[in-house]
Amino acid sequence: MRTNILGIYDDEDVVLKAVDKLQDNGVKVADVMSPFPIHGIFEKLNLKTRMPLATFLYGTFGVIVVFAFLYWTSVVSYPLKFGGKPLNTLSFIIIIFVLTIFIGTLFTFLTYFIREKMYPGKEVTLPVPESTNDKFVIVVSKTEEMTDMDVKNINKLMKESGAVEIKESDVNYNS
Amino acid sequence: MYNTRVRGVLIKGNKSYSDITHEVLRPMNDKTPMWWWVTAFLATGALFWGVWGFYNTITTGIGAWGLNNNVAWGWAIINFVWWIGIGHAGTAFSIFLLIVRQKWRTSINRAAEAMTIFAVMAAGLFPLIHMGRIWDGFFIFPYWNTRGPLWDNFNSPLFWDVVAISTYFMASFAFWYIGMIPDFATIRERTASKIKRKIYGVLSFGWIGNAKGWLRFETAAILLGGMAAPLVVSVHSIVSMDFSVSVIPGWHTTIFPPYFVVGAIFSGFGMVLTLMIILRKVYRFKDIVTDGHFDAVARILTFISLIMATAYLTELFMAWYSGNEYELFTFMQNRVTGDYTFAYWTMITCNAIIPQLFWFKKIRKNIPMVFIISIFINIGMWFERYVIVVTSLSKDFLPATWATYSPTITEIAIFVGTIGLFLLGVLMFFRFVPTIAISEVKSVLKETTTLKSFTDED
Known part of the structure; x- marks a missing residue:
């Protein structure tokens, strides 16, 4: 003991x-x-904590995954022109920006609880x-x-x- | 680490740490007061009326609303934008002030964040029912389907809206919840009731408050805050693009994103004032939420009100300067004068003129007056959205298609219902959650009690 x-x-x-x-x-x-x-x-x-590094990695992962998805759906899987814009357009930036924050926030939130070994109803x-x-x-x-x-x-x-x-x-x- | 100069005493009355815990948790231990039941009853009534409106819309279709071919967006969008604007308070408040290290935020941030959560929930209902066929709502998600697969239009502001608002809700909730965990643990350790201990035990996730825990807590807060800060700007910019990417006169302007973001923060801070004045009054939090706190919010509002006035004038100027006759008509003959003169001038009076009273210290110190002005701001911001949506749509390029718009009882019911939902949320928050961030207030207590009073600063 x-x-x-x-x-x-x-x-x-x-x-x-x-x-x-x-x-x-x-x-x-x-x-x-x-x-x-x-x-x-x-x-x-x-x-010390390595959480900022983890968040950075989640963000990087988010940018890549979201862009890959947008590119694949709009250019590869079903190329359909909207409003005369190129298939791979600059306005993807908006969704990439927001969903990167989504992924970064969600994973940081979960990482915090996993690293702290905290969960609902934990008896202490x-x-x-x-x-x-x-x-x-x-x-x-x-x-x-x-x-x-x-x-x-x-x-x-x-x-x-x-x-x-x-x-x-x-x-x-x-x- | 960078620290701002502390502006005097933030918490009055020479309190000990234990006093703060006791004072903030007192209302939760007291018997549920009468005003709570009365307000909850009224809010539930409003909510039920809203459910009727909701039901009516779903079973009849959008025809239950006063919309027509021209004014295809009515109260639903107005109220949606209004609620989202109010929902900017919490994040703007806690996160911007966290990033610029303003310590006075600690007494107000928890309530502002709670408000955000409930306002975004209320806002989210409007796009949902505006779809008409709510059961097809899942079409908005880019899922693998048998139609090609045909994907969403990723260049549509309406799709950006869905992404932005769900992200905003999730991020605000994560930030809010992490901040509450230490306070839930405080309740868990203090309460004598077994049931309460169990409930707050579950909610506190087994928080112990050791050094490593606090380090990760602070890091998580700054990381989540840092990520949510750009969201404050992006969410309402995206909402403004619902309008500005169209070619309707009065909407198609580049000023829209900043104008909407500032407007959102303006209405959010206005609502924070309204609620905090009530909260302080009913729970007697005078020492923790001082006149100095309201003074600081009022000063911010004065400044934002000036930005709003500048935006209104810029719109008028650009309507003339652009040489576009449709723009000029919309602004001069359909807003400043014309059928919607009342709405336009209510907006100008409530948003740009009345808040200028905050220049006077006497008015900033007069809490009932501050409360009344904050209500005017809430009303003014609602009219701003009304002016934007209805005036532009009602009279567009072809006079033959001009139409007027007035809401039906169903639309009014839905709006009142969302107010009921918001109020119920706020009441639950007042009753079951520590309304002031106990651990954060304690962390600023010591360094700010030996200085001269916050209120007597100038």
């Missing part, structure tokens, strides 16, 4: 300083839970339910190599950095 040490804070700026302090002392901060995104935390925890138990309201939680994983001394040290660092409460929890919230 994995146990986490949780430092509970009630201010976003205090949390940022606390993360710095823990990291400066060689403690690995596993996660931070908050009621809203804290600016600057992503860099500190070294978190939060170690600190107030973290969706007004509490900020710094999560440090308690590994087997940690001695009692290390744990005490982490507790001390959290306390010094302004935690309002420190507790241990085996709730596996992020599965």
Whole structure:
């Protein structure tokens, strides 16, 4: 069973300083839970996302697929002149533009849920339910190599950095 | 990251994070108020009348409407464009203001987006019934068929419309829903009721609010917003092309796309004001939606109103400058003067003149006055579409075919029905969804409380 040490804070700026302090002392901060995104935390925890790249690829895919479809239907499958315009016309741009956004949006939306492993009705138990309201939680994983001394040290660092409460929890919230 | 200067206190009353959660969720926990039931009753009545109009149209055919050979587009198209215009508010509001990092959007964006969803739903009904044979509606999709296969005309603005509006609906919904997930999780963790916990548990998709989750959340919001921003411009440009690619005098002008887009944002912001003033009043959100927020929207409206006035004048100028006698006739003898003088001047008064009152600080601060002006904008924008559709069609190139148009009771019923549908949607939203984006308001709370008040800025 994995146990986490949780430092509970009630201010976003205090949390940022606390993360710095823990990291400066060689403690690995596993996660931070908050009621809203804290600016600057992503860099500190070294978190990155490749979603923009994914969206770009979806968009590229969209442009190609939609153009291929329009070209195939209008030029290859059933070439029919409308209003004296060429079969492969410039006005395809409009549909390509809009449907590219359609494909990009839909796939980005789905990617978000797939990457977050979120789906309707997923059951979760939060170690600190107030973290969706007004509490900020710094999560440090308690590994087997940690001695009692290390744990005490982490507790001390959290306390010094302004935690309002420190507790241990085996709730596996992020599965 | 680029940040704009914060214009003072956005949330008044020195609130804690918990206060905000409590205040926004309070109306959802209270007993359903009486005004809610009364409005819901009226809206349902309107909706039922609309269903009758709908039924009448489907069983009788388009003959149930007051259309004729000349005026082949009547209230259906007017109302369609009107609703789509209103539907531009949410996206224009949240997304443009997100991109230019205006933090004051956070108190209003959720409601504006909800409005978008319901307005686009109402708008979508009109093209559907205008087809007459609604059961053949699937013809619009380019599917493999036994007629060749014969495909759609991909150069037709009516096909672009279908694509644009379904994309717009999907994109607005995706953006709106992702934004609501953390707030649903907040309700899930707070509620004592088992049923509520279950429902909001399902809606919150298992949101936990950890750092990686927030990173992906913010990235998804900016990506979806970035993709939807060009849609705001393209949707109404495409709607305007329904008119401008034809050769009807009064429609065949290059100013139409920008003129329609600006008009859409204008009516959308007008409707946002109308609804937010009501929402703030009934839910006592005075500290979160401050006078400063309304002031900011009113200033934007003043500016957009000037653009509208410029567009109206440009149309008149071009009618003269083009030397085209049909254009000149349509504008001068069938709009400025003539049978439709009332509609034309109502449009000018409501859209270009009345909003200029917002130049006065006294009026911007007077909320009942702001409310009344916002209603005038909604009416003016409806008349704008009426002027465009009816005047141009009623008197075209051949005087022998001139015709007048007035709606039948069926058309009126359908319009009233869509208002009922929109109102019901908004009422559901008021009752079951956090009407203000809790997590977003919290994220701007701290950096904006120590500064001087938003309202006293100038």
